[in-house]
Amino acid sequence: MFQGTTIVAVKRGERAAIAGDGQVTLAEKTIIKHGAKKIRRLFGGRVLAGFAGSVADAFTLFERFEERLTEARGSLRRAAVALAREWRTDKVLRRLEALLLVVDAECMFIISGSGEVIEPDDGVAAIGSGGPYALAAARALVQHTEMSPTEVVRAALGIASSICVYTNSEISVEEL
Helix, strand or coil, X not given: CCCCCEEEEEEECCEEEEEXXXXXXXXXXXXXXXXXXXXXXXXXXXXXXXXXXXXXXXXXXXXXXXXXXXXXXXXXXXHHHHHHHHHHHCCCXXXXXXXXXXXXXXXXXXXXXXXXXXXXXXXXXXXXXXXXXXXXXXXXHHHXXXXXHHHHHHHHHHHHHCCCCXXXXXXXEXXX
């Protein structure tokens, strides 16, 4: 599990939102930044992506993923599989320590360096040290409220930040 961040995404119909906390933790003991942006818009704003893990590794993965999106003409599914395949087999990429959570109007995936491309069954996913807390909160909110994806991810991250010491309440949200 990657410590030091929480990313959560929710997709309801064609609406989707992703949120990330802003905390950067050094050596598991010192908070060195409160307002980091761990989520991005890619492919002309049609894809939302968040990362958990090493920042330098995540920037490399964002660049590679956007290249795969361009090659796949915006197909999130094809780009996710292509990145996972490349990440797993490339000698340099294989050493990167991060997870990506990506979503567009049609689908959502968690992508890992061991080749996994996981599509959640319920349109809710989370990664990072506070991911299990945010995931549980988001699932409950989706099942028992009519909140929008943006409202759900913001509330779920707020709950995670009150439980996980590696997650803060400086929340960034992007929506489609």
